[in-house]
Amino acid sequence: QQQVKQSPQSLIVQKGGISIINCAYENTAFDYFPWYQQFPGKGPALLIAIRPDVSEKKEGRFTISFNKSAKQFSLHIMDSQPGDSATYFCAATRGGTASKLTFGTGTRLQVTL
Amino acid sequence: NAGVTQTPKFQVLKTGQSMTLQCAQDMNHEYMSWYRQDPGMGLRLIHYSVGAGITDQGEVPNGYNVSRSTTEDFPLRLLSAAPSQTSVYFCASRPAGGRTDTQYFGPGTRLTVL
Numbered sequence: 001q002q003q004v005k006q007s008p009q010s011l012i013v014q015k016g017g018i019s020i021i022n023c024a025y026e027n028t029a030f031d032y033f034p035w036y037q038q039f040p041g042k043g044p045a046l047l048i049a050i051r052p053d054v055s056e057k058k059e060g061r062f063t064i065s066f067n068k069s070a071k072q073f074s075l076h077i078m079d080s081q082p083g084d085s086a087t088y089f090c091a092a093t094r095g096g097t098a099s100k101l102t103f104g105t106g107t108r109l110q111v112t113l
Numbered sequence: 114n115a116g117v118t119q120t121p122k123f124q125v126l127k128t129g130q131s132m133t134l135q136c137a138q139d140m141n142h143e144y145m146s147w148y149r150q151d152p153g154m155g156l157r158l159i160h161y162s163v164g165a166g167i168t169d170q171g172e173v174p175n176g177y178n179v180s181r182s183t184t185e186d187f188p189l190r191l192l193s194a195a196p197s198q199t200s201v202y203f204c205a206s207r208p209a210g211g212r213t214d215t216q217y218f219g220p221g222t223r224l225t226v227l
Contacts, residue, residue, distance in 0.1 A: 036218075041220075103155035
């Protein structure tokens with residue numbers, strides 16, 4: 001059972017456009033929602049994260065929007081650049097569960113010129 | 114700091130062979146984990162540890178063993194490799210406590226079981 005559902009599976013965006021990746025979760029005990037970015041041949045790296053006490057978090061061109069009642073959260077990449085081309089994973093975890101991250105299935109983003 | 118290091122980077126095994134994937138971190142992190150990454154399935158937790166001498170199972174532990182004798186090292190053992198264990202394996206670590214749950218991932222080991 002996939003506890004964190006991610007869409008779309010792949011995404012092509014033109015340079016300068018907005019990339020949007022969506023995730024939905026089932027476990028209401030989750031209280032930390034990070035996004036990881038992975039380049040080919042590399043390990044995932046934390047991009048941005050949010051806790052459910054806020055509805056939005058912005059870091060540079062990257063924004064997480066969080067809807068607690070709908071159990072959904074999304075990543076928005078503004079002014080997408082070719083260097084943003086990577087695979088993005090949403091994840092969720094419950095406080096106190098050490099390192100037990102539950103990941104979405106990933107979105108492969110390609111930003112074209 | 115080297116961060117999280119993994120060896121080997123690539124490995125090919127035959128069915129039934131055993132091997133150990135090595136993971137080390139130099140950040141004095143208490144928590145360490147092993148994930149496997151398969152196409153279309155994201156990353157799935159195999160085993161994790163909250164400190165030396167303490168390990169527990171994750172989502173997909175079957176076929177894998179772990180031990181944690183030191184804070185720095187967290188090896189993953191495949192006792193009898195199967196083709197279903199063909200995957201990319203990532204080790205991760207993070208400090209205990211704090212408001213963030215940021216995990217730091219190693220570069221991965223790509224394993225093929227024939």
